[in-house]
Amino acid sequence: MVDPNLLIGLSMLTTGLVLGAIFALTAAGVTIVYGCIWLPNAASGQFFLLAPLVAWSLSTAMGWSPILAVAAVLIAGLPFAYLLERLLIRRFYDVPDRNIAYFVVTLGITQILSGVFSITWGQWSDQYNIPPLAEGVVFIGPFPLPANRLIALVGALALLGALFVGLRYHRFGRALRAVFQNREAAALRGVDVQRIYLGAFLLGTSVIFAGGLLYAMAYSFDLSVAWSMGITAFAIMIVGGPGSVLGALVVGMLFGFVQAAVSVFASPTAATLSYLLAMLVILLLRPSGLFAR
Amino acid sequence: MNEILLDARQVEKQFGGIRALASVDVQQAVGETLGMIGPNGSGKTTFVNVVSGHLSIDAGSISFAGAPISGRRPHAITRAGLTRTYQAVRVFSKLTVADNLRTTALAAGREEGVKDSHVRELIHWLELDRRLDAIAGMLTLFEQRRLELAMRLALRPKLVMLDEPVGGLSAVEITHMMKLLGELKTRYSLFVIEHTMRVIRELADRVVVLVSGQKIADGRPEEILRDERVVRNYLGSQGA
Amino acid sequence: MNRMRASKDMWLWISGAALVIGLALATAGNRFAAFIIGIVFLNVLWTAGMNLLYGYTGLVSMMTAGVAGIGAYGTVKLFLDYGWSFWFAVPVSAVGAAAVGVILGLPALRLRGFYFVLSSLVIQVALTLVFIYFPQFTNGDTGITQIPRPGLWLPGFGAVDLTGPGFEIILGLLALAGVAVVYMIIRSRMGAFIIAIREDDLLAEELGIDVTRYKVMVFFISSLLMAVGGAFYAVYTGFISPRSFDVLMSMNIWLMVAFGGRGTIAGPIIGSAILVPIPFLLQELYQIKDIFYGSLIILVTVAMPAGVYGTILKWWRVRRQKQNTAVAPVAIKRMPAE
Ligand SMILES: Nc1ncnc2c1ncn2[C@@H]1O[C@H](COP(=O)(O)OP(=O)(O)OP(=O)(O)O)[C@@H](O)[C@H]1O
Ligand SMILES: [Mg+2]
Numbered sequence: 001m002v003d004p005n006l007l008i009g010l011s012m013l014t015t016g017l018v019l020g021a022i023f024a025l026t027a028a029g030v031t032i033v034y035g036c037i038w039l040p041n042a043a044s045g046q047f048f049l050l051a052p053l054v055a056w057s058l059s060t061a062m063g064w065s066p067i068l069a070v071a072a073v074l075i076a077g078l079p080f081a082y083l084l085e086r087l088l089i090r091r092f093y094d095v096p097d098r099n100i101a102y103f104v105v106t107l108g109i110t111q112i113l114s115g116v117f118s119i120t121w122g123q124w125s126d127q128y129n130i131p132p133l134a135e136g137v138v139f140i141g142p143f144p145l146p147a148n149r150l151i152a153l154v155g156a157l158a159l160l161g162a163l164f165v166g167l168r169y170h171r172f173g174r175a176l177r178a179v180f181q182n183r184e185a186a187a188l189r190g191v192d193v194q195r196i197y198l199g200a201f202l203l204g205t206s207v208i209f210a211g212g213l214l215y216a217m218a219y220s221f222d223l224s225v226a227w228s229m230g231i232t233a234f235a236i237m238i239v240g241g242p243g244s245v246l247g248a249l250v251v252g253m254l255f256g257f258v259q260a261a262v263s264v265f266a267s268p269t270a271a272t273l274s275y276l277l278a279m280l281v282i283l284l285l286r287p288s289g290l291f292a293r
Numbered sequence: 294m295n296e297i298l299l300d301a302r303q304v305e306k307q308f309g310g311i312r313a314l315a316s317v318d319v320q321q322a323v324g325e326t327l328g329m330i331g332p333n334g335s336g337k338t339t340f341v342n343v344v345s346g347h348l349s350i351d352a353g354s355i356s357f358a359g360a361p362i363s364g365r366r367p368h369a370i371t372r373a374g375l376t377r378t379y380q381a382v383r384v385f386s387k388l389t390v391a392d393n394l395r396t397t398a399l400a401a402g403r404e405e406g407v408k409d410s411h412v413r414e415l416i417h418w419l420e421l422d423r424r425l426d427a428i429a430g431m432l433t434l435f436e437q438r439r440l441e442l443a444m445r446l447a448l449r450p451k452l453v454m455l456d457e458p459v460g461g462l463s464a465v466e467i468t469h470m471m472k473l474l475g476e477l478k479t480r481y482s483l484f485v486i487e488h489t490m491r492v493i494r495e496l497a498d499r500v501v502v503l504v505s506g507q508k509i510a511d512g513r514p515e516e517i518l519r520d521e522r523v524v525r526n527y528l529g530s531q532g533a
Numbered sequence: 534m535n536r537m538r539a540s541k542d543m544w545l546w547i548s549g550a551a552l553v554i555g556l557a558l559a560t561a562g563n564r565f566a567a568f569i570i571g572i573v574f575l576n577v578l579w580t581a582g583m584n585l586l587y588g589y590t591g592l593v594s595m596m597t598a599g600v601a602g603i604g605a606y607g608t609v610k611l612f613l614d615y616g617w618s619f620w621f622a623v624p625v626s627a628v629g630a631a632a633v634g635v636i637l638g639l640p641a642l643r644l645r646g647f648y649f650v651l652s653s654l655v656i657q658v659a660l661t662l663v664f665i666y667f668p669q670f671t672n673g674d675t676g677i678t679q680i681p682r683p684g685l686w687l688p689g690f691g692a693v694d695l696t697g698p699g700f701e702i703i704l705g706l707l708a709l710a711g712v713a714v715v716y717m718i719i720r721s722r723m724g725a726f727i728i729a730i731r732e733d734d735l736l737a738e739e740l741g742i743d744v745t746r747y748k749v750m751v752f753f754i755s756s757l758l759m760a761v762g763g764a765f766y767a768v769y770t771g772f773i774s775p776r777s778f779d780v781l782m783s784m785n786i787w788l789m790v791a792f793g794g795r796g797t798i799a800g801p802i803i804g805s806a807i808l809v810p811i812p813f814l815l816q817e818l819y820q821i822k823d824i825f826y827g828s829l830i831i832l833v834t835v836a837m838p839a840g841v842y843g844t845i846l847k848w849w850r851v852r853r854q855k856q857n858t859a860v861a862p863v864a865i866k867r868m869p870a871e
Contacts, residue, residue: 040647042654091835099647100593105834107595107784111827119820231658238651269662276659283652284640345739371741383739385732396729399722400740448741 007144012260014145020256021156022215026229027236027248028163029207035180035243036200038099039089042106044208045230046113049223051077051209052216053121056128066131070213074206081205085198093197110230117223129220152218159210160249167245176200180243208233228272232259235275239282241289250291297359298323298452298482299344299375304353306339306506313339315506316353321452326483328497328514330490332527336506337486338380341454345377346370358451374451380460380486382437386430390421390440393429397444415443419473435466442473446481453477454484459492471495494518502527546713553705561698565813571701571769573809575762576789577708580801581715582758583786588795589719590751591731595783596638596653597759599660602778603630604760605767606664606671609680612768619683623764630760631753638756642748645734657780664775676774680767704765711758716798718754727751731796785826791833794840803842 030044041047051073058069088105092098121128134147145153167173178186179196187193212229215221236255240247255275262271282289299321306314313336321327329337342348344355346367355363362370385393394416395406403409407416407425416422419439424432429440438458445453458474459467467489474496477483487493493500493514500517502510504526510517517523553574560566579601586592607626611617617625641652664671671677682700685693693699718724726747729737738744767773785808793804808829812822833840839847 040651088831088835097646100650101834103647103650104593104787105831108827108830108834111781111784111823111830113827115821115823115827118823234651269666273659273662276655276662280652280655280659283644283648283655287644287648347735347739366743367735367738368741368743371739377739383733383736385729385736387732388728392725392728396725396737397740399725400729400737400742404722444740 008264010143012264013257014143014149015263016257016260018145018149018153018156018218018256019259020253021153021160022211022218023232023236023256023259024249024252025156025160025163025214026208026211027233027240027252028160028245029204029211030233031237031240031243031245031248032163032176032200032207033204034099034237036176036204037089037093037102037197039102039201040099040106040234040242041204041208042103042230042234043109043113044233045226045228046110046117047205047208048212048215048229048233049117049221049226050113051212052130052221053117053128055213055216056130057121059131066133066217069130070217073213074209077206077209078202081202082198084205085201089201090194090197093194114223114226117226122223127220127222128216130216133217146218149218152214155217156211156214159207163207163245164249172196172199176203228268231272231279232275235279237289238279238287239290241291244289244291247289247291296323297321298325299355299357299484301340301344301355302353304340304343304355305351306336306343306348307351312506314343314350317503317506317508319501319508321482321484323451324482326478326485326496326498328493328500329484329486329503330488330493330500330527331503335503337503338456339506340503341377341456341484341486344370344454345375371448371450374449375454376445376448376450376452377454378438378441378445378456378458380456382434382441384429384437384440384444386428388429389425390427390429390432391425393440393444394421394425394447397447401448403447409447411449412443412447415446419443434461435463435470438462438470439473442477446477450481452482452484454486456486457488458485459487459489467491490518542716546709549709549712550706553709554702557698557701557705560701567698567701569810569813571704572813573805574701574704574708575766575769576786576805576809577802578704578711578758578762578765579786580789580793580805581708581711582755582762583790584795584801585715585718585727585751585758586755587787588790588797588801589715589724589731590727590748591734592642592748592751593650593787594638594653594752594755595650595780595787596634596657596660597755597786598778598780598782599657600630600634600756601759601763601766601782602660602664602773602775603633603763605763605773605778606677607760608764609677609767609773610670612683613677613680619768620685623761626764627757627760630763631756634756634760635749635753638752639749642745642752654780657783661775661779664778671775674775676772676777677767678772680771680773682768682771700769704769707761707765711761712798712802714754714758719798723747723750728796781823781826784830788826788830788833790840791838792829792840794842794844794846797840797842797846800840800842804840807841 026044026048030041033039033041055069055073058064058072059066092101095101132148133151136147138145138147138150167177175191175196176199178189178191179193183193232255236248236251240251258274259268259271262268262274297320299319301317301319304314304317317340329340331337339348343350346362346365350363354361357373357375360373362373385396391407394412398406398409398412403412407413416425419442421440421443424436429437432440459470462470471492474483478496485492485496497514499512500514501508502517502523509526510520510523556570557567560570583597586594604627607629608619608622611622611626612619637656638653641649641656644652665674682695685695687693695703726737726742729742730744730747734744763778789804789808790801792808793802794800811825815821837844
C-alpha cells in the first residue's frame with residue numbers, strides 16, 4: 001500500500017507542474033503585450049475564459065470533437081484579436097500615457113465580457129467540462145497524472161519552449177525584443193514598429209487563448225476563473241518584471257506550485273490573496289520586478 | 294572671490310554602464326555667471342538634474358548657499374532658492390499663461406497671483422502682457438521660453454540654472470534673449486548651458502567644460518575658448 | 534470683485550439647495566422615482582470625491598469603492614451593534630475610513646502613472662476579499678439586510694420623519710455640500726497646486742510644490758466624501774454586501790466623472806444624472822447594465838475624453854477665442870527690480 005501522504009504530495013507536485021506551466025504561458029502572453037505595446041490587458045482573465053467557453057459550446061452543444069473545437073477557437077481567435085487591434089488598440093499608439101488609457105479601456109472590456117458571460121453561459125451551466133482528449137492515468141516514474149492533464153502539460157511546455165526559441169532566434173521575435181528594449185532606437189533601425197505592435201498583440205492574445213484552452217482540457221472550470229486568472233497573470237507579470245518572459249516562466253511555475261499546495265490546505269482564495277499581496281509588495285518596493293533587464 | 298553659492302564636489306552619476314558624471318567639481322560664487330559647455334551627451338543636463346534634485350547622486354556632495362542639498366526633494370531645493378529651466382522648454386502647456394504664472398506665484402507664497410507687483414513687472418518685462426489668456430502650449434517657442442523664465446523668476450531664486458536658453462531660437466530671437474539674459478545677469482547668479490558660443494562668450498564670467506562626464510577645463514571664457522584641449526575635444530568638431 | 538463672486542456663489546448654492554429640495558418633494562408621491570433621485574444624489578457625492586482625485590489631480594484610483602465600503606460597514610457596525618447615534622457614527626467611521634484609505638494608499642501614491650492605478654486596483658480587490666472573508670464584521674457574502682433608517686431630531690423642528698422625502702432632501706444637501714467642498718478647494722491655492730500636479734507633477738515639484746503632501750491631502754478628502762456616501766447608502770437602501778462596494782463600483786464612478794466631464798464642477802453632476810437612472814429604467818434589461826457601462830467606458834476614452842460638459846465648454850471657448858487674438862509687440866523694457 002502506498003502512503004496516502006505521499007500520494008497527496010505527489011499529486012500536489014503534478015498539479016503544481018500543470019498549473020505552473022499554464023500560468024507561465026498565460027502570463028507570458030500578458031507580459032509580451034505589455035512589454036512591447038505598453039498595454040496592460042486587464043481583460044486577460046476574461047480572454048482566458050472566453051476561449052474554453054466557446055470550445056465548450058462547440059463540443060457539447062454542437063457535438064464537435066474536442067480537438068476540432070480547440071483548434072477552431074485558436075484559429076477564430078486571430079481575426080478576433082486582429083479586429084480588436086484595428087478598431088481599438090491602435091488608436092492609442094501615440095498617446096503619451098497610453099498604459100493608463102489601455103488599462104481603463106481593458107477594464108471596460110472586462111466589464112462587458114463578464115456581463116456577456118453572466119447572461120449567456122452563466123444561464124446555461126455552473127460548471128463547464130471539455131470532453132477529455134484521452135482517458136486514463138499515466139505514471140511518469142512515481143507521479144500519477146491523468147492523461148489529459150499530461151497532454152495539457154506537454155502542450156503548455158511546448159508552447160513556452162516555442163515562445164522562447166521564437167523570441168530569441170526568429171526574425172520577428174528579434175524585432176519584437178528590439179522594440180521591448182527601445183522603441184525609438186528600433187524605429188530608427190528601420191523596424192516597422194506598428195507592425196510589430198500588431199504582431200505582438202496577435203501573439204500575446206493567442207497565447208492567452210491557448211492557456212485558457214489548455215486549462216480547460218486539464219480541469220473543469222466556472223466563470224470565477226476569469227477574475228482569479230486575471231489577477232494571477234497580472235501578479236506574475238509584475239513580480240516577474242513587466243516584459244520579461246523569463247520572469248513569467250519562473251514566477252508562473254512558482255505560483256502554480258503555491259496554488260497546488262494552498263488548495264490542499266486552504267481555499268484557493270487564500271492563494272489569490274497571496275498573489276495580490278506579492279504583487280503589492282513588489283509594486284511598492286521594486287516596481288520593475290524581480291527579473292527586470 | 295565672493296562667497297560660494299553652489300559647491301559640487303566629486304559628483305558621480307552612473308546610468309547602467311554609462312558614467313554620466315565622473316568626479317565632477319564645480320564651484321560658483323554669488324553673483325557670478327557660470328557657463329557650462331561640452332559635446333552632446335557629455336553630462337551637462339545630468340549635472341543640472343542632480344543639482345536640482347531630480348536625480349540622486351552616486352557619490353560626492355552638493356551644497357547650496359552653505360547647506361548640503363544632495364538627497365533633498367526637488368521642491369525643497371527650489372524653496373532653498375535654486376531654480377532651473379529645461380532643455381526642452383517646460384511649462385504647463387494646457388493651462389493659460391495667466392494660470393501658469395498664478396500657480397507659480399502661489400507656490401512662491403504670493404497670494405495675489407498674477408496681480409502681485411513683482412509678477413506683474415516680470416510679465417511686463419518679458420512681454421507676456423498680451424498673451425495672458427493664451428494656452429501656453431500654443432505660444433511660439435520664444436514666448437514659451439520667456440514664460441518659463443518668468444515662472445522661475447517669480448520664485449525669487451538665488452540661482453537660476455538655464456539649460457540651453459537659446460536652443461531652437463532664430464537669430465533675431467537669440468539677440469533678444471541675450472539682451473534679457475544680460476540684464477538678468479546684473480541681478481541674479483546664473484548658470485548657463487549652451488552650445489551657442491556667442492552666448493557663453495558674452496555672458497559667462499567663467500566657463501566649465503565637460504567631456505564624457507569629466508571636467509577638462511575651468512576658467513575665463515577667452516582662455517577656455519582658445520584652450521587647445523577644448524578646441525580638439527569640442528569646439529573643433531562643432532566648427533564654432 | 535471678490536465680494537461680487539462670493540455673493541454670486543451664494544446664490545448658486547441657494548438655488549442648488551432649492552433644486553434639490555424641489556426634486557425630492559416633486560418625486561415624493563412616486564417611491565420608485567424618489568429612489569432613483571436619492572441614488573443620483575449619492576452618486577453626485579461620490580463623483581465629487583472622484584472628480585477631486587481624478588478630474589483635478591489626475592489620480593486614477595480604483596479603490597474608491599473599497600473606501601466607501603469601509604465607511605458603510607464601520608457606520609453600520611457602530612450604529613447597529615454598538616448602539617451609537619447614526620449621526621455620530623458617520624463622521625467617526627468616515628474619518629476612520631479615510632485614514633485607512635490614506636494608510637493603504639500612501640505607498641501607492643509615491644508611484645506614478647499606471648503603477649498607481651494598478652496598486653489601487655489591487656488594494657480594491659484585497660478589500661473586497663476582506664469584506665467577504667471577515668463575516669464577523671460584514672456578514673460575508675450574504676450582506677447585512679434591513680438596516681433601519683436613523684431618526685433625526687432638529688431643534689425647532691422636533692423629530693423629523695426620514696422615511697419619506699426627508700431622507701432624499703438630506704442626501705441632496707449632502708451631495709451639494711460635497712460639490713461645494715470640491716468647488717472651494719479648486720478656488721483655493723490648493724486647487725491651483727493639484728491642477729499643476731495633474732498637468733505635470735515633475736514641473737509642479739520643480740516650482741516648489743510638495744507634490745506628495747498635496748496628493749495625500751486630496752486622497753484623504755476624497756476618501757472622506759466616498760466614506761460618507763457609503764454610510765448613507767447603507768441606511769438609505771437598507772442593504773449592503775461586498776458586491777455593493779466592488780471594483781465595478783469604482784469603475785462606474787470613474788465613468789460618471791469621465792463621461793460628464795472630468796475636472797469641471799458640473800461635469801460629474803451631469804454624468805451621474807444621466808448614467809445612474811439608465812439601469813433603473815432598463816427594468817428587465819437590468820442584466821445588461823455591465824455591458825452598457827463597459828461599452829461607455831471604451832466609448833468615452835476613445836471618442837470623448839473631455840466628456841459631455843468638457844466638450845461643450847471647449848466648443849464655447851474656441852468660439853470666444855476667435856474674437857480676441859492679439860500679438861505682442863517686440864520692444865525691450867526694463868527688468869523689474871528684485
Ligand atoms: N535618465 C537617464 N537614463 C539613462 N541615461 C541617461 C539619462 N539621462 C542622461 N543619460 C545619459 O547620460 C549621458 C549624458 O547625458 P546628458 O543629457 O547629461 O548630456 P548633455 O551634455 O546634456 O547633452 P546635450 O548637449 O545633447 O543636451 C548620455 O549618454 C545620456 O544618454
Ligand atoms: Mg542636455
